[in-house]
Amino acid sequence: MNISAELTFSPLQDDFEVHIISFIKKLRISGLTILENPLSTQVFGEYNKVMDVLQTEIEIAFELMDKGLLHMKLVKSDRSEYEPHF
DSSP, X not given: OEEXXXXXXXXXXXXXXXXXXXXXXXXXXXXXXXXXXXXXEEEEEEHHHHHHHHHHHHHHHXXXXXXXXXXXXXXXXXXXXXXXXX
């Protein structure tokens, strides 16, 4: 089963950019399809692979910062090819 995940990672500290960049770079080398925009990062792929990568990388990211939050939305389908028709 394929899924799409939208992540908004927000370290709540002055050096937030370093943490966001590190997190995104690790997602990029995961082998999953990654799309980025100024507000979120989207991850697409097989459910178990996506969740394994996210579990590992979120834990590492949280350990490396003092305070932060992560908003995540999951969709049961691969929406990486979505194009608006309006």
